[in-house]
Amino acid sequence: MVVPVLLSILCLAGLVAAALHPFGQGWDVVALSALLASLWLLVRAWRNRIHWVVVDGSNVLHWRDNRPDPAPLRAVLATLRRKGRKPVVIFDANAGFKIAGRHMGDVALARLLDLPPRQVALVPSGQPADPTILRTARDLKAPIVTNDRYRDWMSEFPEVRRPGTLIPGRYADGVVTLDLRRPRGGGKRRGKG
Secondary structure, X not given: OHHHHHHHHHHHHHHHHHHHOOOOOOHHHHHHHHHHHHHHHXXXXXXXXXXXXXXXXXXXXXXXXXXXXXXXXXXXHHHHHHOOXXXXXXXXOOHHHHHHOOOOOHHHHHHHHOOOHHHEEEOOOOOOOHHHXXXXXXXXXXXXXXXXXXXXXXXXXXXXXXXXXEEOEEEEOOEEEEOOOOOEOOOOOOOOO
């Protein structure tokens, strides 16, 4: 996005210079054409920017009757894709055991979810996933799909209190509902989380 902005500024400066300089006649058409092309590139870059969303995979796995099930997670991912969002799913180390009764690495989990492996992460055994989820969301400037409130991490990650950071949801009768219109922060408690 930086290149189209710089190109637009340069073309605008060229247009002004061509209009003001006595020998600029003819160059104003070239500068105007270049400016229009650079603005088109800028609009395209703006429309194609990535809207990342971090998904708390282990939390969403339990949205169906509080038992581990990949169906809610697949439904969340489908909903995010339909809305033009790009998900990154982060799991606790034991996610494979919960889903399949055996260890599953990033690649196997990515295959299960039909995602590129670079969009799926499994934290190392013995480490909580929460700080990785929160750090990733901070780095990507992305919201988090979860029903967790991250209360134990609020002092290190105060942004969880800010509306728009946490996107709650539910899964019932094969349908996922994400509260994308009114994402919440970690303030007042509503239900389990």
